[in-house]
Amino acid sequence: MRVYIAGSGAMGCRFGYQLSKTKHEVILLDNWDAHIESIRENGLKVTGDFDDVVQLPIMKPTEATEVADLIILLTKADQLPKMLQDIKGIIGEKTKVLSLLNGLGHATTMRRYVPDESIMVGVTIWLAGLKGPGHAHLQGPGSISVQNMVGDGQSVADMIAMFNEAGLNATYDDHVINAIWQKACVNGTMNPTCTILNCTIGELFGTEGGLNLVQGIFKEFIAVAKSETDGIDEEAIWKYIIDASKKASNHYPSMHQDLVQNGRKTEIDYLNGAVVFKGKRAGIPTPYCQMITEMVHAKEAMLGLR
Amino acid sequence: MRVYIAGSGAMGCRFGYQLSKTKHEVILLDNWDAHIESIRENGLKVTGDFDDVVQLPIMKPTEATEVADLIILLTKADQLPKMLQDIKGIIGEKTKVLSLLNGLGHATTMRRYVPDESIMVGVTIWLAGLKGPGHAHLQGPGSISVQNMVGDGQSVADMIAMFNEAGLNATYDDHVINAIWQKACVNGTMNPTCTILNCTIGELFGTEGGLNLVQGIFKEFIAVAKSETDGIDEEAIWKYIIDASKKASNHYPSMHQDLVQNGRKTEIDYLNGAVVFKGKRAGIPTPYCQMITEMVHAKEAMLGLR
Numbered sequence: 001m002r003v004y005i006a007g008s009g010a011m012g013c014r015f016g017y018q019l020s021k022t023k024h025e026v027i028l029l030d031n032w033d034a035h036i037e038s039i040r041e042n043g044l045k046v047t048g049d050f051d052d053v054v055q056l057p058i059m060k061p062t063e064a065t066e067v068a069d070l071i072i073l074l075t076k077a078d079q080l081p082k083m084l085q086d087i088k089g090i091i092g093e094k095t096k097v098l099s100l101l102n103g104l105g106h107a108t109t110m111r112r113y114v115p116d117e118s119i120m121v122g123v124t125i126w127l128a129g130l131k132g133p134g135h136a137h138l139q140g141p142g143s144i145s146v147q148n149m150v151g152d153g154q155s156v157a158d159m160i161a162m163f164n165e166a167g168l169n170a171t172y173d174d175h176v177i178n179a180i181w182q183k184a185c186v187n188g189t190m191n192p193t194c195t196i197l198n199c200t201i202g203e204l205f206g207t208e209g210g211l212n213l214v215q216g217i218f219k220e221f222i223a224v225a226k227s228e229t230d231g232i233d234e235e236a237i238w239k240y241i242i243d244a245s246k247k248a249s250n251h252y253p254s255m256h257q258d259l260v261q262n263g264r265k266t267e268i269d270y271l272n273g274a275v276v277f278k279g280k281r282a283g284i285p286t287p288y289c290q291m292i293t294e295m296v297h298a299k300e301a302m303l304g305l306r
Numbered sequence: 307m308r309v310y311i312a313g314s315g316a317m318g319c320r321f322g323y324q325l326s327k328t329k330h331e332v333i334l335l336d337n338w339d340a341h342i343e344s345i346r347e348n349g350l351k352v353t354g355d356f357d358d359v360v361q362l363p364i365m366k367p368t369e370a371t372e373v374a375d376l377i378i379l380l381t382k383a384d385q386l387p388k389m390l391q392d393i394k395g396i397i398g399e400k401t402k403v404l405s406l407l408n409g410l411g412h413a414t415t416m417r418r419y420v421p422d423e424s425i426m427v428g429v430t431i432w433l434a435g436l437k438g439p440g441h442a443h444l445q446g447p448g449s450i451s452v453q454n455m456v457g458d459g460q461s462v463a464d465m466i467a468m469f470n471e472a473g474l475n476a477t478y479d480d481h482v483i484n485a486i487w488q489k490a491c492v493n494g495t496m497n498p499t500c501t502i503l504n505c506t507i508g509e510l511f512g513t514e515g516g517l518n519l520v521q522g523i524f525k526e527f528i529a530v531a532k533s534e535t536d537g538i539d540e541e542a543i544w545k546y547i548i549d550a551s552k553k554a555s556n557h558y559p560s561m562h563q564d565l566v567q568n569g570r571k572t573e574i575d576y577l578n579g580a581v582v583f584k585g586k587r588a589g590i591p592t593p594y595c596q597m598i599t600e601m602v603h604a605k606e607a608m609l610g611l612r
Binding site: 199 | 502503504505509510512513514515516518519522591593594596597598599600601602603604605606607608
């Protein structure tokens with residue numbers, strides 16, 4: 001298979017690196033010049049659970065010309081439309097396009113560029129970090145679940161096998177949408193709240209006011225999720241959130257790192273903002289999501305990011 | 307008249323100082339030891355529009371024994387119940403008790419200690435600051451409006467005359483409750499938002515997200531105000547808020563000074579928190595007020611203030 005990684009940040013490097021150890025052809029796509037240069041000159045360096053350097057082709061999305069068997073989308077959410085536009089030329093009739101982006105609403109974006117039969121959505125709990133251009137730090141266990149938008153898993157058995165050959169711990173799951181909602185619930189409750197209150201996950205969950213916020217946002221996510229898909233298990237997701245909050249108690253969530261620590265625009269529009277949008281469409285009020293989205297937007301605007 | 311100032315912080319010192327220039331007897335009540343000591347030893351020092359030192363009696367609330375003609379309540383909101391408890395002995399049959407506290411819900415507290423016929427509520431737009439124990443800084447113009455809870459203004463004409471003799475620019479107003487709501491709308495929209503977003507009033511109103519927050523909170527205040535009193539002029543209050551935001555554009559509101567700058571508990575429970583409480587009673591949803599109250603509570607808890 002010819003596999004493109006469309007968006008070769010930290011997570012893209014993990015997938016690219018692990019897949020490069022199989023017999024399949026892997027090509028990284030990215031727009032960060034220093035990253036491209038470093039990987040071309042010195043190879044992709046991986047540390048953490050691995051200690052390795054691999055030679056992997058990397059190019060800008062617009063430079064890719066050979067039709068793909070599989071494209072794994074791992075961009076930042078707001079870069080997705082441009083990426084899909086840039087790689088139109090390598091999406092053939094039989095190309096599968098798999099989104100592993102965080103957040104909600106990406107299938108809708110993909111449908112503007114890719115036929116339904118080619119779309120796959122997935123969710124991963126692997127972690128990855130970048131230490132600098134060309135250097136990924138990969139630590140801890142993880143897994144990936146994927147689903148075809150149309151049809152069952154039979155047609156992508158080869159792909160699942162490839163992921164597992166690469167040690168990526170993959171399963172085909174007829175309810176990936178539920179897993180995506182579960183992950184979005186974790187991020188949507190912790191990320192903007194810790195960002196706006198400038199606190200760790202433990203500090204948020206350790207106060208009555210913080211817990212009320214989390215619950216208010218959670219209820220809205222669940223109401224909108226239930227309007228989109230069957231089988232949402234509210235109690236199980238709540239338990240998952242509480243467990244996640246305990247494990248990450250001393251951490252600031254990624255949105256805090258983005259906005260507060262690094263002054264970067266957040267993915268709020270693909271989390272709480274998406275719930276507001278979907279809620280409006282379904283006639284479900286989402287005032288908590290709306291207010292926290294407005295707060296993050298306000299903060300972004302004050303930092304000159306919108 | 308014998309006038310007690312119950313709560314002699316910055317604003318109490320303004321009222322005490324200006325009233326001391328009339329023929330009436332003024333006694334300051336406060337619990338801050340260094341403040342009491344300084345005023346007893348050196349007198350009350352005033353700067354700004356004045357440059358003066360006056361000898362004024364000051365004591366702890368529990369030490370006051372002579373029945374009052376007028377008690378002006380100027381405590382912090384959460385100190386009000388204890389203050390009323392402490393001064394029960396000086397509230398006689400003919401004593402008027404006037405609340406000039408910021409925020410909402412104080413008349414309800416007063417009714418637990420004072421008969422309706424003795425209660426007055428008022429609102430002031432005078433400003434005042436404390437430069438340190440015994441030193442008030444008084445600058446800018448202001449005014450005060452007051453209203454009896456029961457009966458008309460005829461019976462308190464003497465009091466109004468006294469305030470005006472002191473230059474406090476007083477009027478009797480049959481709609482003080484509307485003025486209290488107007489002031490609460492200003493504080494309720496700007497104070498917690500700037501506190502949580504850690505920004506100036508100008509920064510808040512200068513972003514789309516910030517303005518959306520202000521409008522969301524404002525709509526809830528107005529809906530609850532309309533359920534409590536007639537004659538709320540939504541358009542006029544909105545214009546007043548916008549004007550206030552322009553005048554104070556470079557400032558952080560007082561709640562920001564309390565919580566962010568000085569690590570002190572806020573008056574959120576008497577602003578947005580009171581709107582949530584009143585809204586629940588009236589069956590009016592107030593999710594924006596509830597969420598921002600929870601955020602301020604969370605921040606207070608993280609700072610060990612609750």
